[in-house]
Amino acid sequence: MEVHEIFVREFNQEKDCLEVEEVERNCEVGPSGKISLFTHMLGDPMSRIRHSPAFLMLIAEMEMGAEKKIVGLIRGCIKTVTCGKKVSRNGKNGHHIMPLPIPIYTKLAYMLGLRVSPSHRRLGIGLKLVTRMERWFTENGAEYSYMATEKDNEASLKLFTQRCGYAKFRTPSILVQPVFAHCIKISKQVNIFQLTSSEAEKLYRRRFSTTEFFPRDIDSILKNKLNLGTFVAVPSNIYQLWPGVDQFLCDPPGSWAVLSIWNNKEVFMLEIRGASQIRRALAKTTRIVDRVFPWMGIPSVPEIFRPFGSHFLYGLGGNGPNSTTFMKALCGFAHNLARKHGCSLVATEVSGQDPLRIGIPHWKRLSCEEDFWCMKRLGEDYSDGSVGDWTKCPPGLSIFVDPREL
Template identity: 70%
Template sequence: MGAEGVVVVREFDPKKDVVGVEEVERRCEVGPSGKLSLFTDLLGDPICRVRHSPAFLMLVAEMGMEKEIVGMIRGCIKTVTCGRKLTRNAKSNKPVPVYTKLAYILGLRVSPSHRRMGIGLKLVRRMEEWFRENGAEYSYMATDNDNLASVKLFTDKCGYAKFRTPCILVNPVFAHRVRLPDRVTVIQLAPSDAEVLYRRRFSTTEFFPRDIDSVLNNKLSLGTFLAVPRGTYSVQNFPGSDRFLDNPPESWAVLSVWNSKDVFTLEVRGASRVKRALAKTTRIVDRALPWLQLPSVPELFRPFGLHFLYGLGGEGPRAVKMVKALCGYAHNLAKARGCGVVATEVSSCEPLRLGIPHWKKLSCAEDLWCIKRLWEDYSDGSVGDWTKSPPGWSIFVDPREV
């Protein structure tokens, strides 16, 4: 192969690579086959989607004498829960989290004119080298189940196994505010209270980040919100998460909101003029007759932002209704901040997903997470090979990786 055909993989240089990376992003529209495609604009910072992780890296692939950028990949490393074990204290016998160092691959792009040349494989392998050098035990990636090329690359050539199939649920932000139920009180928790609540109740959930405090205190985190029956607690008399969890109400729910709008914007492409006209009509009618609370379609055919809901959880017979109230609260927050959609990702068997409003056309019923073990180490406390473990009821989706 001549010099003009040699592919060089190196670390992203923000001083000279931004334009080339943006061009590849534009040419690689992302979206499930047969559906409207989503174009992602990273707001001038191609590495911003992993910058908030404890350790991150972005690589680019360049080719030819002109060193044209033809591909890129992003990766990050963090410590998460991969399972749980029981304590040896016979009195408590409570489960405690088992942590592992996990790497995440995202944003793999290869220019359409340079595909089937092994560039994607070369980028993945170089990224995995960095993962191993930094002590990651596992690597995983997420893709749409219909993205056959991506699935084949990772499962057939890179040794990944299909692992989890969560759901991405997306709901439009309407022109009107969602009315919250009178029987529910929503309380915004301080980051310290949110951390206590998450660590006590969700630290054994798969993919729970050990540095949850960093997530909750990040400038992109808009807050953690707790829903309780009206009359139990208020903003003024909330006793703190420890006392709350020692004597919780019969039903409650919690979620946090992440401001992805300040990280990237999205744009729906591929819609016909008829669909665009119908969407515009729903917005006009909704503005003219707001009391009807019509489900209008927001302007999604130009760049729009989103808020991501994470840390979803709750208990009790009315927990689903509490989640629905929190989603309404999050919708109103997104409306006030000019977002086009609210999104979340949950396990396909998550019981609380019934309380999450979403549009099927915008959502993904089966996202696919593939995982690979990078090295073998069955040290004391290990749950064995996480890649072979059965799925649990819930997963914790880190908003820094969205």
């Protein structure tokens, strides 16, 4: 191939959309005969980062005669998140002073959506895009940068870990549940209440602000138009009516759970390609039987072989010996809401060590046991000792997955 000079610049919404869509389309589809997942971005290439506090999209161009062609792209965003905690002894409980955990925040950058046209790979385009994006991260005060990729994406892992200095940091699990034709029954022993955005913010800040990756601007997420609500599941024999978040926090039940729901359907659609006609026919048969006999609760395969929508569950948490039971009820509620909205999948991402994981219904074939999160520390001037090295911290039981970065 003839060598051409590569230029990296900011994405221009007015003139670059069609070419960017073409690059995305060429990169997403897997080899012929292989089942692959295709993403339809619904006309806004920056929709995956637009809701973050600071964001940027870069494209790589190559001169071809008198014209320039887009051959690569990358997205990035910056936010402030929890990277650890310290203990304060100012909390009081009656006459006793109790240590209170206080979150330690850091400015974190996230790199996603790296794409290079198949016909222009091995030319250093990906490295140029990553390097330029990291420069923007540093100029805007980010202390760390991270990215996520499937464990079998060897090309991406090699670029980031061998050439860009990233290291494997966390390996959460992506859990995916199909939306059936029937509604899932919720136990009568569980009551589910929807919180207002202010109540949800107070609950998350009071109970989960020291969770790793917790976003400092959680209020912006909860008030976003894509957020469908925050829901709490509690024992029905204790709460017939919602007492209000203040009373709940002062005297919570022995077991409970909470989650929020994000509407991906308004941002992008998904599509499974490469499935055989036999697979498609079997999936259709399960849907027909499920619709005819809904009371049997048959786990049918939804229509995923053409563009479909999904919901994402985030902010999962809870407490008590039966918290997994309440989480399962919330997931059933989320399934029914997704069914009402015409979605085909409900997904979430949790730490592999999260005790609530066993309460989250999912299909193993649709899920990913290990999603590799790789991190890099930016800059070198930490001589004042105010910031430790987060990349060397052991994982906690839970992480907070930001729905804006899917």
